[in-house]
Amino acid sequence: MTELRTINLDMDGTFVDLYGVDGWLDCLLNKDTTPYEVARPLVNFSALARVLNNRQKKGYTINVISWTAKVDDDDFNARVAIAKLNYLAKRLPSVHFDNIFIVPYGTPKHQLAQGYLFDDEEPNRKAWGEGAYNVENLIDQIKKLAWQIKSSNGIIRYKEREVNTMRDIKIEITCPFCGAIHFVEVAERDYNAWWNGELAQRAFPYLSATEREQLISQVCPKCQESIFGGEDDE
């Protein structure tokens, strides 16, 4: 029996919105890597970083398997690979991927790794076979993954016991800068511990840095972004 505790993530269309960049195709045809640098997140990167780090702590291997551009030019694709590596380092700095495979367009992904694959392209999922998933609710899907145990007669899944992060109360907060009402959901028990002096990081390990800041300074996520700037990756 082989335990397949590996999560493989495609990038473009899976958690990076390459196809949402204006004129992305023209740029690539003109050997311009800008779209890979400016593509917006398709999911909350802070939440993605958190769930990947949690999974890694539980023994999962976390890989990226991503293709370079569908353009026949090795020099350009080398620059694409660098742009992708930089993007991951800059946008998901707290995630220490076990392997980052940036490979030529069309390379069969199942030749590089096994386990789970999250990929927006159906042909890739079909080629991968068991354990390949589409990318709707990506973060929730990763959270709910069971261990895959592969035996000679197929794959059996076991549900992992979920960590207790029952958020049973909603804290209403008014932003001191813009006046917006915003909310953070936490466990009441944890809220009481924090109120009684526990450090926010310790009381709410499941909150993102942004959510913790909402509680501590009452500044809403939008204003946090304009004040502190950039990504709120923990």
Ligand SMILES: [Mg+2]
């Ligand atoms: Mg894709």
Ligand SMILES: [Zn+2]
């Ligand atoms: Zn605000």
